[in-house]
Amino acid sequence: MKKIILTGGGTAGHVTPNLALIPSLKEHGYEIRYIGSYQGIERKLIEGVGIPYDGISSGKLRRYFDIKNFSDPFRVVKGYGEALKLIKLHRPDVVFSKGGFVAVPVVLAAKHYKIPVIIHESDMTPGLANKICIPSAAKVCCNFPETLGYLPKEKACLTGSPIRKELLQGDRLTGLKYTGLSANRPIILIIGGSLGSVTVNRSVRHILSKLLETFQVIHICGKGNLDESLKTTEGYVQYEYVDAPLKHLFAAADLMISRAGANSICEILALHKPNILIPLSAAASRGDQILNARSFEKQGFSCVLEEENLSDDSLFQAITQTYNDRQTYISRMEQSELHNAVDTIVDMIESLASN
Numbered sequence: 001m002k003k004i005i006l007t008g009g010g011t012a013g014h015v016t017p018n019l020a021l022i023p024s025l026k027e028h029g030y031e032i033r034y035i036g037s038y039q040g041i042e043r044k045l046i047e048g049v050g051i052p053y054d055g056i057s058s059g060k061l062r063r064y065f066d067i068k069n070f071s072d073p074f075r076v077v078k079g080y081g082e083a084l085k086l087i088k089l090h091r092p093d094v095v096f097s098k099g100g101f102v103a104v105p106v107v108l109a110a111k112h113y114k115i116p117v118i119i120h121e122s123d124m125t126p127g128l129a130n131k132i133c134i135p136s137a138a139k140v141c142c143n144f145p146e147t148l149g150y151l152p153k154e155k156a157c158l159t160g161s162p163i164r165k166e167l168l169q170g171d172r173l174t175g176l177k178y179t180g181l182s183a184n185r186p187i188i189l190i191i192g193g194s195l196g197s198v199t200v201n202r203s204v205r206h207i208l209s210k211l212l213e214t215f216q217v218i219h220i221c222g223k224g225n226l227d228e229s230l231k232t233t234e235g236y237v238q239y240e241y242v243d244a245p246l247k248h249l250f251a252a253a254d255l256m257i258s259r260a261g262a263n264s265i266c267e268i269l270a271l272h273k274p275n276i277l278i279p280l281s282a283a284a285s286r287g288d289q290i291l292n293a294r295s296f297e298k299q300g301f302s303c304v305l306e307e308e309n310l311s312d313d314s315l316f317q318a319i320t321q322t323y324n325d326r327q328t329y330i331s332r333m334e335q336s337e338l339h340n341a342v343d344t345i346v347d348m349i350e351s352l353a354s355n
């Protein structure tokens, strides 16, 4: 039986593409294992679908000062030792990494045992973890055509992002039942990335009463961000994170407000949902979400509101305008040629595993 080890973690964006590959890998007869951190979100998501999971020690590699910069290198070295043992024990035919810092020791350990590695970069430019891994990879998949310019030619492949098939199979009525919302007023679905966004949450809640005059709101606000005082507000429901039922919430949504994480925006595009993107600011990140969002805006898929322009008025105006122009956005998205990457990546895995 062919064996594959998947890795990636830190935030859900480094796990859900792996989840998307699992059904097809099973169909192709793979024995699948996963290596992630001991406590990261990847553990819960992967164990939830019944895949054997091994935890390793993990630390973040930062370019800025943080007190953890002194302890994290030791964790990474420990993680490398653990990854070496696991790779030696399980001897996979191939390793697929969706990135994030926990994936670095796994990729390096696979390279040590001459096991072919495929890595996937979802964002426009490679992040630090993937930059470290690229020399050890046999193939580097990417999501945006622009990314090809940052990758070694002989390894690069534009595949797009693997999207969970079931996300396209949601049902509006089930979504209404789950949320308790009515079929009579349009629904806005708000997702502040897999961790939630304090900025997006604050802005939305500021204009909530005005929004509820026309819309109903499903708010996925991230762990620890529920607002108790809004619990009984009619037409408004909030969740920290939504797993399996997310597909039904997508189906129920008429408009979305989202951060511009690479996977989220690919899902929104695949579902043809009119959307407003509020990318994570360059001050709080390396600015990859701004590039992601601008690319979608240029192609006519999204209305983009940058954090420095975010105010009660600008948000409300963007919502009204995007909702009024929804048909134009939907037509643009229907014309897009983005394809699901699952088949392309599984073919690539097949060809490396049989070498």
Ligand SMILES: CC(=O)N[C@H]1[C@@H](OP(=O)(O)OP(=O)(O)OC[C@H]2O[C@@H](n3ccc(=O)[nH]c3=O)[C@H](O)[C@@H]2O)O[C@H](CO)[C@@H](O)[C@@H]1O
Binding pocket: 011, 012, 013, 014, 016, 017, 122, 123, 191, 192, 193, 194, 195, 220, 240, 241, 242, 243, 246, 259, 260, 261, 262, 263, 264, 265, 267, 280, 288, 289
């Ligand atoms: C703060 C941060 O580091 N953000 C990065 C992170 O974002 P983040 O982890 O938010 O990643 P994405 O937006 O790309 O993906 C989030 C994934 O979680 C899923 N989801 C989300 C909420 C929920 O309740 N249920 C659920 O299933 C979404 O459907 C999606 O598949 O990884 C992305 C992909 O590398 C990057 O583009 C982002 O810049």
